[in-house]
Amino acid sequence: xxxxxxxxxxxxxxxxxxxxxxxxxxxxxxxxxxxxxxxxxxxxxxxxxxxxxxxxxxxxxxxxxxxxxxxxxxxxxxxxxxxxxxxxxxxxxxxxxxxxxxxxxxxxxxxxxxxxxxxxxxxxxxxxxxxxxxxxxxxxxxxxxxxxxxxxxxxxxxxxxxxxxxxxxxxxxxxxxxxxxxxxxxxxxxxxxxxxxxxxxxxxxxxxxxxxxxxxxxxxxxxxxxxxxxxxxxxxxxxxxxxxxxxxxxxxxxxxxxxxxxxxxxxxxxxxx
Amino acid sequence: xxxxxxxxxxxxxxxxxxxxxxxxxxxxxxxxxxxxxxxxxxxxxxxxxxxxxxxxxxxxxxxxxxxxxxxxxxxxxxxxxxxxxxxxxxxxxxxxxxxxxxxxxxxxxxxxxxxxxxxxxxxxxxxxxxxxxxxxxxxxxxxxxxxxxxxxxxxxxxxxxxxxxxxxxxxxxxxxxxxxxxxxxxxxxxxxxxxxxxxxxxxxxxxxxxxxxxxxxxxxxxxxxxxxxxxxxxxxxxxxxxxxxxxxxxxxxxxxxxxxxxxxxxxxxxxxxxxxxxxxxxxxxxxxxxxxxxxxxxxxxxxxxxxxxx
Numbered sequence: 168x169x170x171x172x173x174x175x176x177x178x179x180x181x182x183x184x185x186x187x188x189x190x191x192x193x194x195x196x197x198x199x200x201x202x203x204x205x206x207x208x209x210x211x212x213x214x215x216x217x218x219x220x221x222x223x224x225x226x227x228x229x230x231x232x233x234x235x236x237x238x239x240x241x242x243x244x245x246x247x248x249x250x251x252x253x254x255x256x257x258x259x260x261x262x263x264x265x266x267x268x269x270x271x272x273x274x275x276x277x278x279x280x281x282x283x284x285x286x287x288x289x290x291x292x293x294x295x296x297x298x299x300x301x302x303x304x305x306x307x308x309x310x311x312x313x314x315x316x317x318x319x320x321x322x323x324x325x326x327x328x329x330x331x332x333x334x335x336x337x338x339x340x341x342x343x344x345x346x347x348x349x350x351x352x353x354x355x356x357x358x359x360x361x362x363x364x365x366x367x368x369x370x371x372x373x374x375x376x377x378x379x380x381x382x383x384x385x386x387x388x389x390x391x392x393x394x395x396x397x398x399x400x401x402x403x404x405x406x407x408x409x410x411x412x413x414x415x416x417x418x419x420x421x422x423x424x425x426x427x428x429x430x431x432x433x434x435x436x437x438x439x440x
Numbered sequence: 441x442x443x444x445x446x447x448x449x450x451x452x453x454x455x456x457x458x459x460x461x462x463x464x465x466x467x468x469x470x471x472x473x474x475x476x477x478x479x480x481x482x483x484x485x486x487x488x489x490x491x492x493x494x495x496x497x498x499x500x501x502x503x504x505x506x507x508x509x510x511x512x513x514x515x516x517x518x519x520x521x522x523x524x525x526x527x528x529x530x531x532x533x534x535x536x537x538x539x540x541x542x543x544x545x546x547x548x549x550x551x552x553x554x555x556x557x558x559x560x561x562x563x564x565x566x567x568x569x570x571x572x573x574x575x576x577x578x579x580x581x582x583x584x585x586x587x588x589x590x591x592x593x594x595x596x597x598x599x600x601x602x603x604x605x606x607x608x609x610x611x612x613x614x615x616x617x618x619x620x621x622x623x624x625x626x627x628x629x630x631x632x633x634x635x636x637x638x639x640x641x642x643x644x645x646x647x648x649x650x651x652x653x654x655x656x657x658x659x660x661x662x663x664x665x666x667x668x669x670x671x672x673x674x675x676x677x678x679x680x681x682x683x684x685x686x687x688x689x690x691x692x693x694x695x696x697x698x699x700x701x702x703x704x705x706x707x708x709x710x711x712x713x714x715x716x717x718x719x720x721x722x723x724x725x726x727x728x729x730x731x732x733x734x735x736x737x738x739x740x741x742x743x744x745x746x747x748x749x750x
Contacts (some may be wrong), residue, residue: 236652238648238651238652257652257654258654260654262652263652264648264649264652266645266648266649267645268643268645270643270645270646270649272664272667272668273747273748274667274670274746274747274748275747276747283653283663284653286663287650287653287654287655287659287663288653315747315748
């Protein structure tokens with residue numbers, strides 16, 4: 168079974184990568200001297216992969232995602248998104264970005280919040296309506312389009328923000344600890360939903376998290392990172408099947424991967440002292 | 441309904457305190473009146489009374505305390521006297537069909553209101569324009585903001601006559617324009633400060649989100665910064681319009697104006713008619729209250745329309 172999974176991963180990586188980083192460096196100049204947020208990061212992400220970035224604070228996992236989104240500019244190395252520079256990829260609407268806070272506008276209904284990127288990108292009103300209905304259905308919020316954000320629970324707000332990121336057909340979804348502020352029960356539910364959504368839409372997903380079970384449960388590839396300087400310490404191709412019921416988390420395979428992630432994190436932490 | 445009791449309690453306490461203070465404030469006046477009409481008071485001499493404290497006078501002349509509550513020209517009029525004067529110069533004149541008589545506070549209030557509203561509009565436009573410039577330009581932030589703060593440390597009473605003189609020098613007739621400028625001078629600052637805070641209220645993540653859509657600066661302003669600043673704007677407008685009214689009244693005070701609530705206050709002072717001063721003061725306070733309340737209603741309606749809980 169493990170062989171089959173690895174074979175399918177090979178298939179994916181045989182096509183050209185969606186995101187490709189080589190020797191990526193990013194150094195922030197601060198008053199306390201330079202901070203090496205990213206150092207020598209090499210990574211390839213294939214189409215349709217679900218890649219989690221895990222590591223302690225300051226390991227550069229969010230920074231890497233922000234580089235992909237062209238919200239930060241690397242100081243060294245190369246980074247391409249869909250074969251373009253991150254800037255060009257952004258202008259080509261290559262990705263949707265989901266932040267830790269849902270960040271919905273309190274003065275807009277859920278529908279209008281989802282319409283925000285569509286308005287900015289100049290979609291027609293009719294096209295907007297079609298897309299809003301589509302993504303609302305995708306995140307199971309069809310009956311909540313007319314509500315204001317404060318009328319929704321935290322988990323529902325985050326689903327709405329995912330819908331907003333999906334509205335304009337980007338084939339990459341970048342998620343920066345999207346469920347970090349939610350309680351574990353809601354989180355489990357959203358994780359399940361996210362996997363379904365991923366299977367239906369076949370997006371490529373980059374997902375930053377603090378949680379080992381979340382990373383292992385969701386991902387086809389787990390990138391373990393460590394701080395000072397921010398770098399990759401391990402890349403784990405998950406042998407788990409694409410179909411993943413929640414109780415897969417009790418299987419030996421799952422626990423084995425979780426163990427390897429934990430080892431990777433521990434190895435990175437040895438630098439601290 | 442539960443709120444009515446504490447509100448009435450505070451109001452009652454203020455009125456009671458006011459009535460209590462009237463007695464010591466007016467005892468000298470009451471005794472002077474009594475002396476002039478031939479009554480016996482202790483001490484009999486006005487000069488001797490001047491040496492004594494009001495408390496002692498009250499103890500020595502308890503019969504005349506009551507007279508202090510109905511003087512024509514009291515040091516401190518009673519709430520009832522102020523109310524009567526206010527009615528006489530507003531409602532009664534309106535009933536007589538002369539609401540715009542030169543002796544009517546409705547007429548003077550209207551003069552003041554016009555300048556206030558012009559000043560408010562001018563100040564709000566200037567404040568908002570300044571805030572936008574400050575938020576979008578670091579250079580403007582560093583060069584304009586200190587002057588905005590300094591402008592508010594200059595006493596407006598000192599500045600008002602200069603503005604009037606300068607505007608007549610450049611050939612502006614009448615007092616309407618300089619009064620509006622003085623009013624705007626006080627009004628723009630709260631609007632500027634509130635709008636800067638409001639326009640800057642969206643967090644980094646909010647701005648980053650728009651960047652991921654490659655939104656233009658104008659789009660970010662119209663779709664995020666401006667709506668996000670609305671609650672701040674209304675709070676500032678409420679402070680601003682009260683400041684604009686104060687500015688107008690100050691503009692009417694030291695400048696020889698003959699109409700407007702400020703002029704009524706000054707004339708009341710010069711002619712020794714405290715009732716006129718107090719009536720004009722209350723008219724100004726009521727006007728300010730009405731203006732702020734109107735803005736408050738507008739705020740509630742706007743924010744509710746925007747779906748925000750106000």
